[in-house]
Amino acid sequence: MTMDWYWKSASEISAAVRSGVVSASDITEAQLRRIDEVDGRIDAYTQRWDDTARAMAAKVDKKASRGEALGPLAGVPVGLKELLCTRVGKTTCASKMLEHFRSPYDATVVKRLEAADAVFLGKVNMDEFAMGSSTENSAIKVTRNPWNLKCVPGGSSGGSAAAVSAGECAISLGSDTGGSIRQPACLCGCVGIKPTYGRVSRYGLVAFASSLDQIGPLTRTVEDAALTLNVICGRDEMDATSADLPVPDFTGALTGDVRGLRIGLPKEYFTEALSEPMRERIEQAVDAYRANGAEIVEVSLPCSEYAIAVYYIICTAEASANLARFDGVRYGFRHPEAKTMQDMYVMSKSAAFGPEVRRRIMLGTYVLSSGYYDAYYLKAQKVRALIKKDFDAAFEKCDVIAGPTSPTASFEFGAKSDNPLEMYLSDIYTISVNLATLPGISIPCGLTDAGLPVGMQLMARPFEEELLLKTAHFYEQNRGFDMGRPPIA
Amino acid sequence: MKYEAVIGMEVHVEINSKSKVFCACPTDFHAPPNTNVCPICLGMPGALPVLNRDMVDKSVAVGLALNCKISRWSKMDRKNYFYPDLAKNYQISQYDLPLCHGGSIEIEVDGETRRIGITRAHMEEDTARNTHTLGGGQSGIDFNRSGVPLLEIVTEPDIRSAAEAYAYLTALKQILQYLDVSDCNMEEGSLRAEANISIRPEGRAEFGVKTEVKNVASFSGVQKAIDYEIARQEKVLREGGVIVQETRGWDADRGITVSQRLKESAHDYRYFPEPDLPPIVVDESWENRIREGLPELPAPRKKRLESQYGLSAYDAHVITLSKPVADYYEAVVAAGADPKKASNWLMVELQALLSAAKLEIQACKIGPEALAALLKLIDTGLISGKIAKEVLVEMFDSGLPPDTIVRDKGLSQISDTGAIEAAVKQVIDASPEQVAQFKAGKDKVFGYFVGQVMKATRGKGNPQLINDILRRELEG
DSSP states (O other), X not given: OOXXXXXXXXXXHHHHHHTTSSOHHXXXXXXXXXXXXXXXXXXXXXXXOHHHHHHHHHHHHHHHHTTOOOOTTTTOEEEEETTBOOSXXXXXXXXXXXXXOOOSSOOHHHHHXXXXXXXXXXXXXXXXXXXXXXXXXXXXXXXXXXXXXTBOOOSSSHXXXXXXXXXXXXXEEEEESSSTTHHHHXXXXXXXXXXXXXXXXXXXXXXXXXXXXXXXXXXXXXXXXXXXXXXXXXXXXXXXXXXXXXXXXXXXXXXXXXXXXXXXXXXXXXXXXXXXXXXXXXXXXXXXXXXXXXEEEEEOOGGGGGHHHHHHHHHHHHHHHHGGGXXXXXXXXXXXXXXXXXXXXXXXXXXXSOHHHHHHHHHHHHHHSTTTTIIIIIHHHHHHHHHHHHHHHHHHHOSEEEEESSSSSOOBTTTTTTOHHHHHGGGTTTHHHHHTTXXXXXXXXXXXXXXXXXXXXXXXXXXXXXXXXXXXXXXXXXXXXXXXXXXXX | XXXXXXXXXXXXEEOOOSBOSSSSOXXXXXXXXXXXXXXXXXXXXXXXXXXXXXXXXXXXXXXXXXXXXXXXXEOOEEEEOOOTTSTTSEEEEOOSSOSEEEEEEEEEETTEEEEEEXXXXXXXEOOOEEEOXXXXXXXXXXXXXXXXXXXEXXXXXXXXXXXXXXXHHHHHHHHHHXXXXXOOOTTTTSEEEEEEEEEEETTXXXXXXXXXXXXXXXXXXXHHHHHHHHHHHHHHHHTTOOOOXXXXXXXXTTTEEEEEEEGXXXXXXXXXXXXXXXXXXXXXXHXXXXXXXXXXXXXHHHHHHHHHHOXXXXXXHHHHTSXXXXXXXXXXXXXXXXXXXXXXXXXXXXXXXXXXXXXOGGGOSSOHXXXXXXXXXXXXXXXXXXXXXXXXXXXXXXXXXXXXHHHHTTOOOBOOHHHHHHHHHHHHHXXXXXXXXXXXXXXXXXXXXXXXXXXXXXXXXXXXXXXXXXXXXXXX
16 A cells, blocks of 8 residues: 555545545655656646645644544645745746746635645646646746657646646646646546636636636546535635535535436537547547437537637737736836836836737737727627527537547647647637636546547536536546556656 | 806715725725735735725715616726736726716805716726835835725716816715715825816807816815816917817916826726626615615705704805714704704804814814703803803813803802892992983993993893893983
């Protein structure tokens, strides 16, 4: 039982720690050694908090020795995305702008994880301010895909996905604005869930696009995703958009029964844009559901083709305002040569934001400008409402929608980084879920011939995470093959 | 050609909620710099706003008091511009769907009543304060004021003169103070007024080009600035020039307005709905709850004081100008004082003492019951009105009750018939000449006798008694 703790699931680790089979400190040491061993090749971690991790583990062990009840994530090693505010370490958003920034407070999710006796190992890489689909936009480092070191881990939560996939933590928190949890989870062969907008407090999540952002876990098992949601979901008085709804026991929903479940396949998602291995694996997964008593129906999401256009208007508009505060006045980078107020703004922002962030700020500023607002922002909001209506109609015919997470498996570094539009297409299947404020999950469903993971995406009605998790869990338990571990293992 | 001025006012009022509009920080921005701040009002990464319900309550109350319709559904918006005093580089405000709209307020100028339309009243957050007095070319920012709740109240272009603008501000301030939602202190910036001014030839329907006048620190300053701006625009037009749409600042020292910013360089604020805050839904029951809690407002209270206490329109107007004064007045009457006498003593005698001491009535040591007690001493004849004024000064300084002062200083009136008869007899005996004049029909000389008897009693003789006894002795 002493070997390979770092491959165990969070629920196994927590159960072992709570029953006294192993100490949180032992788990932590095993986990730190694993990071020592592989992170030189993966570079998922941007900050290692070894001392903090040991102190948190010791605290859990002390609690256990006093006979106190331990939390549901007792001793579970967690990595945090660089845009979650923490008093420990820095909160850089993988940007030169916040290279040295220390947050004066902890994000609500961070507090909740800590209260559940989780152990923080450090922070993990991402695309700068969560803008990107390959983590190549990080100003800190390049993170590699554990399945193939020449390939990207996806993004923007690429560090989170790579760390979980390579056994460098059991759970990592990511954030998803247009697919930033699900797409990297798909590319790295792990589970990633974006909860319904409002399910998880955004307080302390550095905002990219406030009406779309949502925090969620990346894990190696569906059960761990459910376990994490039990801890981080629920109303927070600090976030006016957080839903005032009771939080069910998500792990209790994993019953393994899909009989009578109606699974919808949107015809717009299975076109030539979808690569062949992706299509094949997803069709096999759908067959598994059919064989076990689920009903498969075709549904239509006719407005899907507008999703990317709508998304890049709304998210850039919101980002242009959200990122305005990074001006060098109170914190963050201030250009040393700026002599006037105007220079301070222009020079600081020009020097400290990367090209993708600058592009999106400019796009967003443009679509909100007087004379263009109606044609872009307002129209995009109207189409967003139509996209939501599409889903309402589809969910009349089915309970869960299934489809691909990403049009392709992972790709090599540089393959798309010169063509922003092609990079934007990486999120073609995930963006609508954010626009319609639905929950969505990506689960591994096989490998391509090149040995790269393929993921299936499931979507459900707002606040039906239980159904979503149940459906995903069923497939995970019945897919009939082992995903295996990335070659780096 | 005669010109007519067309004026609209924009007033920003700081609402006196305990905490800021989007966070729990106290609203006292006079505390040492940057002590009443948190991640939210500092615009730290990841921080989110949560709308203060008290702010909505108070804004709805103002809306109702200004006869506005309350939006069942409204929202907050982001107003984007860069300035170091704006923590997030956007201000959370309301753009196309304000909380309150379509109201009006009545004002009175030279005995004429006019109705001024209220276009809208909307909620927003105040900015921080920049200071440039640190020396060494450095500027400082104090974020204590960042996020203090503001209500912006905008009128229709219904105002036609500086005097009307002054009357509007006075009436608005009166209502805000009655609602107890703001201290309305213009010097300290808790009430800020800007005027949009244009002129047009009398009788023409179209508006002229307007200028916006800012930086005014008092109501009388607003009046002066508007008068100046009207005259300036008239002069420009009479000399064949054109008015440029611009923002002009009021220079109180020089008594002129100075161009600050042309319209061409105006901001594009790129408003869009604030995604961090859900819509504001004020349903009927919420609105009714606020309506039922509204205090009696100045206009109906004035009418009531006239009919209930028989006060003149003028007296009722002056008493109701300030809610604490009106409350004080009604408390004096409730304690048993005659309504008219109470009004006179409050407005003339007590007001003079308050003005001299630069005190508000709330800080006055004389409570309403004490004033009523003083008036009762006059009624019962224990002291004269003249003595009462001395007693009032004593009460004002010491806070002692009137009967204590009268007793301790031996001020009670001589109502002993025997003592007054003796004094009268003494005066008549000493003034044969005046007695002769009186008997010859020179009635005016009667006053001389009253004065002499008063003098003999050192001012404490009961005037009515002195009168009666003198008449009897002289005419008998």
